Amino acid sequence: AQSVAQPEDQVNVAEGNPLTVKCTYSVSGNPYLFWYVQYPNRGLQFLLKYITGDNLVKGSYGFEAEFNKSQTSFHLKKPSALVSDSALYVCAVRDRGQAGTALIFGKGTTLSVSS
Amino acid sequence: SQTIHQWPATLVQPVGSPLSLECTVEGTSNPNLYWYRQAAGRGLQLLFYSIGIDQISSEVPQNLSASRPQDRQFILSSKKLLLSDSGFYLCAWGQGAWGTEAFFGQGTRLTVV
Numbered sequence A: 001a002q003s004v005a006q007p008e009d010q011v012n013v014a015e016g017n018p019l020t021v022k023c024t025y026s027v028s029g030n031p032y033l034f035w036y037v038q039y040p041n042r043g044l045q046f047l048l049k050y051i052t053g054d055n056l057v058k059g060s061y062g063f064e065a066e067f068n069k070s071q072t073s074f075h076l077k078k079p080s081a082l083v084s085d086s087a088l089y090v091c092a093v094r095d096r097g098q099a100g101t102a103l104i105f106g107k108g109t110t111l112s113v114s115s
Numbered sequence B: 001s002q003t004i005h006q007w008p009a010t011l012v013q014p015v016g017s018p019l020s021l022e023c024t025v026e027g028t029s030n031p032n033l034y035w036y037r038q039a040a041g042r043g044l045q046l047l048f049y050s051i052g053i054d055q056i057s058s059e060v061p062q063n064l065s066a067s068r069p070q071d072r073q074f075i076l077s078s079k080k081l082l083l084s085d086s087g088f089y090l091c092a093w094g095q096g097a098w099g100t101e102a103f104f105g106q107g108t109r110l111t112v113v
Helices: none
Strands: A003-005 A010-014 A019-021 A024-026 A031-038 A044-050 A056-058 A064-068 A073-078 A087-095 A109-114 B003-007 B010-013 B019-026 B032-039 B043-052 B055-058 B064-070 B073-078 B087-094 B108-112
Touching: A003 A087, A010 A019, A019 A109, A024 A073, A031 A064, A031 A073, A044 A056, A044 A064, A073 A087, B003 B087, B010 B019, B019 B032, B019 B087, B019 B108, B032 B073, B043 B064, B043 B073, B055 B064, B073 B087
Parallel strands: A010 A109, B010 B108
Antiparallel strands: A003 A024, A019 A073, A031 A044, A031 A087, A056 A064, A064 A073, A087 A109, B003 B019, B019 B073, B032 B043, B032 B087, B043 B055, B064 B073, B087 B108
């Protein structure tokens, strides 16, 4: 069965510092991996995805994520955090070997950036 | 461009009342459609997904049901709401290729009282 784990409920960073939001996954085959951001009482907005190729994926708003197959991880990163980055970040996975399946999401990590 | 509409944005319903949440997609054809529920501290739970008209898979057995009467319309229903049905409901769509992301509506905050 597919699953996603986000081990941290909350991450706190100061503005200007680098940030990392962690995500690990479990699928029977090879994964498609996604990151979304959610602001209060809003739907999820797509940030970036890993399909194949370069393990470092760049996305919206200066975010990037690194796929690590041996560690089954897809951590989200940004070199310099902004207060406006404060939101819920949700990781998702789909097993590319299983047609007809939907995205499976993690519980989310609340990022709080202080000024 | 494609857009997804979900309504209402908020809803307060008494226990035992029926429910109907509607989601429509514009600008694409034959989308995959999804209903998720988001509860505090529990992440997004997939409720239903559909790859075509009248083709709906249920992921979690409960007192909710889904229907897809038209290609780009997806409806979440209940005959009798429970207190535990309270939550944030999200509709999403995606293309057929599995490497593509899902796009979400703005969500419906349902409170059952």
